[in-house]
Amino acid sequence: MKIDFPKPKTVTLFSTCLADLFYPQVRHSTKSLFESLGYSVTVPKDQTCCGQPAFNSGKWDQAKPVADAWIKAFQGAECVVVPSGSCTAMIRVNMPHLYEGDKDKLAQVEALAERTFELVEFLTYVHRDETVASKLAGNPVTYHYSCHQRELGLKGETEALLSASAVVCHELEGKEECCGFGGAFSARMPEISAAMLRKKLANIGQAASQGAQCVVANDLGCLMNMQCAAQKAKMDIEFKHVVELFSSETLAPGGEGRVRGT
Amino acid sequence: MTTPVGKFREKSREAMASPLLGPALKNATDKFIAGRLGTLPQLGEPESLKQEAREVKVRCIARLDQLTAQFAESYRARGGQVHFAADAQEARQILLSIARENAVKLVAKSKSMATEEIEINHFLEGQGIEVVETDLGEYIIQLAKEKPSHIITPAIHKTKEQVSSLFHEKLGTPETPDISEMTRTAKRVLRNVFLKADMGVTGANFAVAETGTLTLVTNEGNGRMVTSLPRIHVAVVGIEKIVEKLSDVPPLLKVLPASATGQKITVYFSIISGPRRPGETDGPEQSHVILLDNGRIDMLGGDYRESLYCIRCGACLNVCPVYQAVGGHSYGGTYPGPIGAVVTPLLHEEDAKYPSALPQASSLCGACRDACPVKIDLPRMLVSLRHDGVLHPAGGFSARVTGMAEGVAFRFWAWAAKSPARFHQAAKLMRWLFKLPGFKGLVRFFPPASGWAFARELPEFPERFGWEE
Numbered sequence A: 001m002k003i004d005f006p007k008p009k010t011v012t013l014f015s016t017c018l019a020d021l022f023y024p025q026v027r028h029s030t031k032s033l034f035e036s037l038g039y040s041v042t043v044p045k046d047q048t049c050c051g052q053p054a055f056n057s058g059k060w061d062q063a064k065p066v067a068d069a070w071i072k073a074f075q076g077a078e079c080v081v082v083p084s085g086s087c088t089a090m091i092r093v094n095m096p097h098l099y100e101g102d103k104d105k106l107a108q109v110e111a112l113a114e115r116t117f118e119l120v121e122f123l124t125y126v127h128r129d130e131t132v133a134s135k136l137a138g139n140p141v142t143y144h145y146s147c148h149q150r151e152l153g154l155k156g157e158t159e160a161l162l163s164a165s166a167v168v169c170h171e172l173e174g175k176e177e178c179c180g181f182g183g184a185f186s187a188r189m190p191e192i193s194a195a196m197l198r199k200k201l202a203n204i205g206q207a208a209s210q211g212a213q214c215v216v217a218n219d220l221g222c223l224m225n226m227q228c229a230a231q232k233a234k235m236d237i238e239f240k241h242v243v244e245l246f247s248s249e250t251l252a253p254g255g256e257g258r259v260r261g262t
Numbered sequence B: 001m002t003t004p005v006g007k008f009r010e011k012s013r014e015a016m017a018s019p020l021l022g023p024a025l026k027n028a029t030d031k032f033i034a035g036r037l038g039t040l041p042q043l044g045e046p047e048s049l050k051q052e053a054r055e056v057k058v059r060c061i062a063r064l065d066q067l068t069a070q071f072a073e074s075y076r077a078r079g080g081q082v083h084f085a086a087d088a089q090e091a092r093q094i095l096l097s098i099a100r101e102n103a104v105k106l107v108a109k110s111k112s113m114a115t116e117e118i119e120i121n122h123f124l125e126g127q128g129i130e131v132v133e134t135d136l137g138e139y140i141i142q143l144a145k146e147k148p149s150h151i152i153t154p155a156i157h158k159t160k161e162q163v164s165s166l167f168h169e170k171l172g173t174p175e176t177p178d179i180s181e182m183t184r185t186a187k188r189v190l191r192n193v194f195l196k197a198d199m200g201v202t203g204a205n206f207a208v209a210e211t212g213t214l215t216l217v218t219n220e221g222n223g224r225m226v227t228s229l230p231r232i233h234v235a236v237v238g239i240e241k242i243v244e245k246l247s248d249v250p251p252l253l254k255v256l257p258a259s260a261t262g263q264k265i266t267v268y269f270s271i272i273s274g275p276r277r278p279g280e281t282d283g284p285e286q287s288h289v290i291l292l293d294n295g296r297i298d299m300l301g302g303d304y305r306e307s308l309y310c311i312r313c314g315a316c317l318n319v320c321p322v323y324q325a326v327g328g329h330s331y332g333g334t335y336p337g338p339i340g341a342v343v344t345p346l347l348h349e350e351d352a353k354y355p356s357a358l359p360q361a362s363s364l365c366g367a368c369r370d371a372c373p374v375k376i377d378l379p380r381m382l383v384s385l386r387h388d389g390v391l392h393p394a395g396g397f398s399a400r401v402t403g404m405a406e407g408v409a410f411r412f413w414a415w416a417a418k419s420p421a422r423f424h425q426a427a428k429l430m431r432w433l434f435k436l437p438g439f440k441g442l443v444r445f446f447p448p449a450s451g452w453a454f455a456r457e458l459p460e461f462p463e464r465f466g467w468e469e
Helices: A017-021 A024-036 A052-056 A060-074 A085-099 A103-114 A119-127 A130-135 A157-163 A190-209 A220-232 B004-017 B021-043 B046-062 B064-077 B088-101 B113-118 B120-126 B136-143 B160-171 B179-196 B222-228 B246-260 B296-301 B305-309 B315-319 B321-326 B337-343 B355-360 B367-371 B378-391 B398-402 B404-417 B420-435 B439-443 B449-453
Strands: A010-013 A040-042 A080-082 A116-118 A141-143 A214-217 A238-241 B081-085 B106-109 B130-133 B199-202 B206-208 B213-218 B232-238 B268-272 B286-292
Touching: A010 A024, A017 A024, A017 A220, A017 B420, A024 A040, A052 A060, A052 A085, A052 B378, A052 B404, A060 A085, A060 A103, A060 B404, A080 A085, A080 A119, A085 A103, A085 A116, A103 A116, A116 A119, A119 A157, A130 A157, A141 A157, A141 A190, A190 A220, A190 B004, A190 B321, A190 B449, A214 A220, A220 A238, B004 B021, B004 B321, B004 B355, B021 B046, B021 B246, B021 B315, B021 B321, B046 B064, B046 B246, B046 B305, B064 B081, B064 B206, B064 B286, B081 B088, B088 B113, B088 B120, B088 B199, B088 B232, B088 B286, B106 B179, B106 B222, B113 B120, B113 B232, B113 B286, B120 B130, B130 B136, B136 B160, B136 B179, B160 B179, B179 B222, B199 B222, B206 B246, B213 B222, B213 B246, B222 B268, B296 B305, B305 B337, B315 B321, B315 B337, B315 B367, B321 B337, B337 B355, B337 B367, B337 B378, B355 B378, B367 B378, B404 B420, B420 B439
Parallel strands: A010 A040, A010 A080, A080 A116, A141 A214, A214 A238, B081 B286, B106 B130, B106 B199, B199 B232, B232 B286
Antiparallel strands: B206 B213, B213 B268
16 A cells, blocks of 8 residues: 655644544544654644444435534644544545535545545554654553454554554454444444454453453444443453553653543 | 334344354355455455456446347357346246246256346246256255355355255255265256256356357356256346456456355356257257346446446355354345345345345445455445435335434434534533433433443543543
């Protein structure tokens, strides 16, 4: 995969609705990370959501006004960084579909989509400084590959980052299999979603028995799904967004309320 | 629950409750996935192989109207007879009249999804014509009076013990754990069928417009028997199988067995060029092709054209976590898995039980898109189908599918999310409600929270939202 995007001076952070509503530490960690890397970071006050929940449920009429608001909040950005593969995929791949009939708006959305990056994607292909891995720290982890990275053509970037760091990563059997979230799917098809979760939790249990103390992923949707299920199954393991592994020495403190399994 | 989604969920629950289904599916799909991943790179760079195969389909489907006419002309020039069937009923009537005109008593079939789609077995049997499936998997399914649960391996849901009991019950053979023994039994029965059948019915993997040729990919050799021994050969072919020229076949044939079973090459590849000609010693006296529309023409124009690129390899089923959990029968139609969830609502399939529910049967994980040898963007079409359901609630799609409670939740969400101030107020209100004693316990009984809470705790709101720095 090749992204030809010049290294920007400023980074605009789309914190995502899930981070803002449930995991604010992910927003704060992302902001601190990019500041520590020397970027001037803006976090627009008028951001809410990209519209993905409604779009994927087929409710495009409800996704569109939300997408309108997102575009308004981010249109001036030099580039947008998102701590979520699925929100990035919504913006880059799906959002243009909502404006197919409107040529000018479509061009604007497509241009904005082209300068929107998932967090690790940005670190790997735009920031391109391998020393960034040295800033990761923490207990042994296991890595779940969240599905929406497929849509972005991302494959081993996060694992490469982890393996270049001092963090021990235990292989998660079936790491590329969906955890069963799928947005509204989790509520529409609860039994099937639960079957997928059971499989995932069993594999996580195995990784835990090898020493993993934390499940890491790039998407809060997957993490919330797995964490809430692990909580119900009374499993004792942490769940963290990869950005939370950047150590406190390089980042400003902001880690209260970590994603926990118990 | 009586909504289509309710019915799908009910059927899925039944399937997941079976102690044998999960392990049987896991065995087979693990093997197929490993086979595909191991074999494709031996044939070339997988991405270029897929791209080349896709380009053939893109080009041919774009001119399908012309190619269909050209195929009909070339097939006739080879001495074959061409029939067009707008739907399943027409196809069955054409088949029946061919059988009647030729006093057919016994039909030998080789595996074909198109004939499953139009359900000919029961129909012909109702007309006093015996039909025998000669593909081993299909034969097992026919004996068990079931439908295939996988595009490539119809009896994927059955263990060898179940097959042994079935043979014992239906054929009187002793119970055996030996698969070769069971295969020999089937061979013995089927050999007589090949020799006695008056009519052979097949599908086709590719139909070549320029030459009027039908091609057939099989592993057991039964396809060759069925197309050469009986007096009459009838091929039922979905129009999307038509390609322009013979050189279009190799790129597709390269990815088909590899993606299906992990084979580098199929055991048998038959090229069928019309009926027996003077001086030839074998081959049928009559050759017919029934070109089947059944909804395909309507799929040509819009968002779903890509689904006509499908070469029915089953790779998307094998990798799909939903298929792996619920198996093929839960989909309630001919085509299960991700491709089934897309085409079942679009084809005019009479026996599909709850087609409108199927686009919901996906977490949109995208494993199918990666596995597909012609790179069909199945998740995109699943979302479009969900959307079209929303556009046409009169069709019974969305209103019933997503339910009122979810509709209210989404409207509330959209109303809030389009204005940051409202979004923040709404979040505060939710956090306040969740802190009320008993609220959290209560809300989990109502959809959509009840669906979430089936296997999970509800998430906790933080003391300070992200914007409350």
